[in-house]
Amino acid sequence: MIEFVVTSDGSKTLYHAEIGEHYHSRHGAVQESKHVFLSMGLRHFLESQHPDAVSILEVGFGTGLNFLLSADYCRLNGVALDYTGVEAFPLSATVISQTGYDAYVSQGLWASFLSRYTDSLRTVQQIHDTCQLEVAQCEALQFSTVKLFDVLYFDAFAAIRQPAMWTEETLRHVCTFLKPGGIFVTYAITGHLKRCMKGLGFTIEKVQGAPGKREMLRAIKTS
Numbered sequence: 545m546i547e548f549v550v551t552s553d554g555s556k557t558l559y560h561a562e563i564g565e566h567y568h569s570r571h572g573a574v575q576e577s578k579h580v581f582l583s584m585g586l587r588h589f590l591e592s593q594h595p596d597a598v599s600i601l602e603v604g605f606g607t608g609l610n611f612l613l614s615a616d617y618c619r620l621n622g623v624a625l626d627y628t629g630v631e632a633f634p635l636s637a638t639v640i641s642q643t644g645y646d647a648y649v650s651q652g653l654w655a656s657f658l659s660r661y662t663d664s665l666r667t668v669q670q671i672h673d674t675c676q677l678e679v680a681q682c683e684a685l686q687f688s689t690v691k692l693f694d695v696l697y698f699d700a701f702a703a704i705r706q707p708a709m710w711t712e713e714t715l716r717h718v719c720t721f722l723k724p725g726g727i728f729v730t731y732a733i734t735g736h737l738k739r740c741m742k743g744l745g746f747t748i749e750k751v752q753g754a755p756g757k758r759e760m761l762r763a764i765k766t767s
């Protein structure tokens with residue numbers, strides 16, 4: 545069973561009763577997404593590379609909050625966005641429509657996302673003229689594409705709840721889709737994760753975590 549919970553910044557998240565875990569931090573869903581994925585991932589990439597286009601792979605697409613905030617940021621900054629989500633258990637458009645995330649992005653983006661989300665589970669959707677979205681409905685280990693990405697948002701449930709998502713095998717697999725120089729970000733940081741990422745040829749950075757977490761991991765693919 546999945547139910548809505550209001551987090552400390554007033555934004556909603558979902559609680560997955562079988563997994564025993566929330567989709568976002570209870571200290572603030574939008575706050576966490578903005579800090580971990582937008583600031584430490586996307587903005588860091590854009591500010592260091594100054595590209596006019598960016599491609600993002602997200603493992604654990606869920607409600608689409610990270611997509612919405614990233615797409616809005618790219619639109620406001622004139623950057624084209626090619627976004628691919630990977631999601632084993634897609635939420636319905638009805639559940640997504642009840643998240644209240646329309647309060648945090650432009651109305652045009654929200655309306656376009658909601659109307660195209662279900663089709664994005666089958667084919668690439670043009671959300672607006674410089675933004676496209678595709679959500680691969682599969683397990684992370686089964687995901688495959690010919691594309692390579694600039695930024696990888698790793699947003700799996702916590703290792704204690706879903707250890708299979710944090711194994712060397714899963715990390716190695718998803719990281720094959722990242723370009724050399726590409727950025728991997730996640731909200732967590734553990735000794736196991738750091739060792740895996742170093743072993744996969746990444747330079748790791750321990751950076752400030754979202755409220756409620758002291759640190760998080762950013763890793764740059766160097767080989």
Ligand SMILES: C[S@@+](CC[C@H](N)C(=O)[O-])C[C@H]1O[C@@H](n2cnc3c(N)ncnc32)[C@H](O)[C@@H]1O
Nearest residue numbers: 567604605606607609632633683684699700701
């Ligand atoms: C922490 S939540 C992600 C929250 C999401 N990024 C959002 O903003 O709503 C983890 C997500 O991983 C998905 N998931 C669980 N097992 C998976 C697997 N093996 N492969 C891909 N996704 C998986 C869950 O269904 C859930 O949507």
